[in-house]
Amino acid sequence: MVGQMVNNKVKLGIMLLALKNVDPQNLTAIRQVYNERMTHIRAFWGALTEIQHVMRLLEENKYTHWSRSEDGSTIIRFLFREHPVSIQMFNQFPTIVLIDSMYKTNKYRIP
Structure with a gap:
């Protein structure tokens, strides 16, 4: 249930x-x-970690995304993701940009 x-x-x-x-x-x-x-x-x-599951969902839903990690490490320091409709809107209206930066939202309180 x-x-x-x-x-x-x-x-x-x-x-x-x-x-x-x-x-x-x-x-x-x-x-x-x-x-x-x-x-x-x-x-x-399944055997995926939380971040692997997020990356899989981003790929399945055709989000534009990329991430940056430390050299030789599995720690992700930066993750960018954008909805396909937002990309289309940006291409139509490139002079207006809205950035929403999440700060201290994870369980470790790391920005």
């Missing part, structure tokens, strides 16, 4: 409420729902 809710992008709190509505005697905690959700997601990814 949790796997179906993960596929439908249901929030964790609502997942827990749905489980408790199905079975009022259920003693499941939010942490158990979180763990099951991550198990389901990792099974979907």
